[in-house]
Amino acid sequence: MTDIPLAPCEKILRRNGAPRVSAEGVREFALVLEGVTADIAKEAAELAQHAGRNTVMVEDVRLARKNRK
Amino acid sequence: MTDIPLAPCEKILRRNGAPRVSAEGVREFALVLEGVTADIAKEAAELAQHAGRNTVMVEDVRLARKNRK
Numbered sequence: 001m002t003d004i005p006l007a008p009c010e011k012i013l014r015r016n017g018a019p020r021v022s023a024e025g026v027r028e029f030a031l032v033l034e035g036v037t038a039d040i041a042k043e044a045a046e047l048a049q050h051a052g053r054n055t056v057m058v059e060d061v062r063l064a065r066k067n068r069k
Numbered sequence: 070m071t072d073i074p075l076a077p078c079e080k081i082l083r084r085n086g087a088p089r090v091s092a093e094g095v096r097e098f099a100l101v102l103e104g105v106t107a108d109i110a111k112e113a114a115e116l117a118q119h120a121g122r123n124t125v126m127v128e129d130v131r132l133a134r135k136n137r138k
Contacts, residue, residue, distance in 0.1 A: 013125055016107055017114035020124040028130040029113065036105055036134075038085055044098065045086035055089040056082055061097040065105075 004030040040064050071099040078102070109133050 009030045013021045021029075043064035048056045078099045082090045090098075112133035117125045 012106055013110045013113065016110035018110065018117065018125040022124055022126050024127045025113075025125045025130055028127045029110070029125075032109060032130055032134045033102075033106060036109070037081055037102060040101060040105070041082045041085035041087065041098070044082065044094075048087065055091055056087040056094045057091050058093045058097045061094055061101055065101045 002027070002030040002034045004034055006030055009033070036068075040068060043067060071096070071103045073099040073103055075099055105137075109137060112136060 006026050010021055010026045013026065013029060040061070041064075044056050044060040047060040047063050048054070051060070053060075075095050079090055079095045082095065082098060109130070110133075113125050113129040116129040116132050117123070120129070
């Protein structure tokens, strides 16, 4: 399971063009979001540290997003 | 602004190694998550359609995640 609530996940999928979503599909989407979210957060924290700061700033988040594969 | 609540965004950033986050940094993170989330959802919906289904399944979400840049 994930910390991300499933109801909004299903809403997001529908809003982006999915007429229907399987229960397993919603859970998988929540898991994927959890992973992606953590990856971007980690990268932003590393980028702040790399720039000699303890505080994550807008530019760290933007670069983390840009660097993601 | 974004639909994603900011308090959990800040929590996720801290949990992933950010000692502190600027208010703007938290908002930017929420915006990035909103974009990434919509991108993956759109791709999953397209993949389901491509496979001749109306229902998004686990495999659509997994492939959408894998295909992302």
